[in-house]
Structures are given as structure tokens and as C-alpha cells.
Amino acid sequence: MGKTFQRPERMRMFFKQYIKEMESLGVSSIGIVLLISFFIGAVICIQMKMNVASPWMPSFVTGYTTREIMLLEFSSSIMCLILAGKVGSSIASELGAMRVTQQIDALDIMGVNSASYLILPKIMGLVTIIPALVIFSYATGMIGAWATTLMGVITHDDLIVGFLHDFNQWFVWMGIIKSIFFAFIITSVSSFYGYTVKGGSINVGKASTNAVVSSSMLILFADIFLTKLLS
Template identity: 75%
Template structure:
């Protein structure tokens, strides 16, 4: 019974994606929506990304320096580890996990409210493919913005690490710089970007699915918003495991 329900949900999701990825009726209206979503999903998230990454970068650096580094380890270990954690996992996967909470609930509640207030029905009656008009700009908007957010997150984390050196005096800036520059593998940067693009698709499409298919009233919109965050977080974690194995 549970399996049938899961298969039914997956089928509904795939059908919605088929409708979503069809040619927009009016390119000018699509671009208008696309720019709006770039701003709403991407630009509006820069603040939280910078803030969280700054503190996590600083905390990673402090933890490594104070709790892991020992006398027999090189002085650059803290900087090196901070860079690798930020590049490989935090800025791509954990940041997307955090964004699934902010962006995912935003998308699900917006579409859910549009559904319950009959705005989606109004679009359908006008002959507009509502899935394509509403969901496609969100998916493409987040996919466009997420690499930028990953880059901002990595740099903000590194600035956080420098703050521990310059303000906290936990380690010397020279040791940190040496660690950040030690044995840099450019592929790790691209790996983070590739993973984040997959995660952006998961966040936007899964949250849109939960919002778009809401039936009922405000309670159901709230439930859909929660389900969107839970489902996209779970999918990000599973696909992170798979993608890390595939890309490493």
C-alpha cells in the first residue's frame, strides 16, 4: 500500500515535470518571471548564505586549530581543512540543505496559496500552462543562482576563518593563508558547483510539486510547506551520497 502510494506520488511528480518543461507560451512573460525568481530565490538568499557561511568557516577553523591540530601536524592544517570542508561539503551540500528550508518552504507556500485561492485555476482557464509559467522560472532561476551562492558561501567561510586569525588570534594569518593555498585541486570547486546544480533542481522542483498539488486550505498549505522541506532535504542527502561517490 505504502509502495503504491510512493509510486503514485513519483508518477504525479514526473507528469508535473513533463508539463513544466514545455515551451513557454510567451518568452517575454517567461523572462519576466525568470528575472523575478532570480531575485526572489537567489538575491534574497545572499544575506543568509553569507552570514551562516561566515560563522561556520570561523567555527571550523577554531575547532580544527584547538581540538584537532597537534604538535606533529603542519601549521597549515587548519586553513587547509577549512578550505576543503567549505569547498567539498559545506558550501554545496549543507548550504543547499539550509536553502531547502528557506527557499523550499517559500516556493511551496507561494504555490500552495495560489492553488487554494484559485489563482492557478484562473491561469488554466485563461489557457496558460500554469506549471510551465509558474514552476519553470523557479527551477531555472535557482539553478542559475545556486553556483553564485556556492561561491559566495565559500568566500564568506574563508573570510570567517581569517576573522579567527585577525580578530580572535587563534592562528596566524600566514599559517591560514599557507593552508588555504596548500595543494589546491580546482576539481573540488567544480564538484561543489555540479552538486549544487543537482540540489537546486531538487529543491525547486520538489517544493513546487508539493505546493502546486495542495488540496484544501491554509492547514494543507502549511503541511505542504513542511513536506516540501523534509522531502527535498532527504533527497539532497541521498543524492549527495551518490554524487560524491560518482564525482570523487
């Protein structure tokens, strides 16, 4: 950990890697984030209408609960759990493969701080881009919920009134703050498993699995503490 957070040898090379990691970890995840958020937004809306809404409740309850679920949990915690699978396994297998093919040894022999050169840009890259992914997820989830109006699940007016009802801006920030912590967990835990691989390709696979399992567990635990802390 100490080696990772040392000042990079060449800032020029660090920024090059940083931009590359933002692209490979963040930008390339936009598609999956949009796709999942759209469908989950729609499904939450349908479930709320079918199972929660009743004549005893106001008509905006479906839109309201859909928004709150998206803001409070789905777009930050559940989205990061999904990203732990995609990004975490990719980081662990990339670093693990570099370790077993001696590419990390080659960096060390050259005198490059391999931990800082390889891991720090990944952590910084995902931490930087995760708020954008969370905001995209919020927006797409809402669009998904709105799409159910086209299916006649809920009226357009009820949904929009629900979306706007008692809106608390802090919930948006809470999701973003939580996601930053989760991004740090995903990248640092996965990098640890990948960077410390010993042996051959079987161990790279194990490291990849361990990275996903451990970062998912840590996200779930951290979610409890962060939710308590920030609520």
C-alpha cells in the first residue's frame, strides 16, 4: 500500500496511464451501467406499482419509491457490486498475467515503482469517473421507469409527480460519496490480489475470483457503515 501511494517517478507517464485507466475502467463500463440501470429502473417501477401501490396510498408513491431506491441504493451500491465483477476481475487478471509473465519484474528491474505505476492510476481513474457513472445510472434508471408509462403501467403525470415529490438533494451526494469509497475498494482490493499472484495461470483465475468476492463483501460491509454515517 505504501509503495502504491508514493509520488510517481514521471508525472507525464502517470497522467498518460491515468487517462488510459479512466477510459478502460470507466468509459468502457458506461454501456453496462446504462443497460442495467434502464431495465432495473423499469422493473422497480413495475414492482412498486404492482406490489406497493394501493388505493390507500397517494398515486405518486410508485415514482417516489422508484426514485428513492435508485438514488439511495441501486445507482451507488448495487451498481458498484456489478462493477466489482466487471472491473475487479479485469484488474486482477491483468495484473496477475503481468506478474506471471514477469512484466512486473521487468518494471522492478528497470527501477520503476511497479505498484505505483500500475495500481495508482487505476485507483485514481475509477475514483474520478465513478461519480459520472452514478449520475448516468440515476438518469437512465429514471428513463427506464418512465418507459413503463409507454406500457401503461403508470400514468406519466403520477410518475413525474412522484419523481419530484419531497426531493432531497443530499441523497444524490450520498450516492456519489458512497460510490467513491466503493471505487477505492474495488480497485485496491483487486489490484492487491492481481499484483501478489504467485505461480501460473490457474492462480491468476483464483486471484480474479478472490478479487471479486472480497471486494463485493467489503462493499456490502462498507455500505452499512456509510449508510449509517451519511444518513
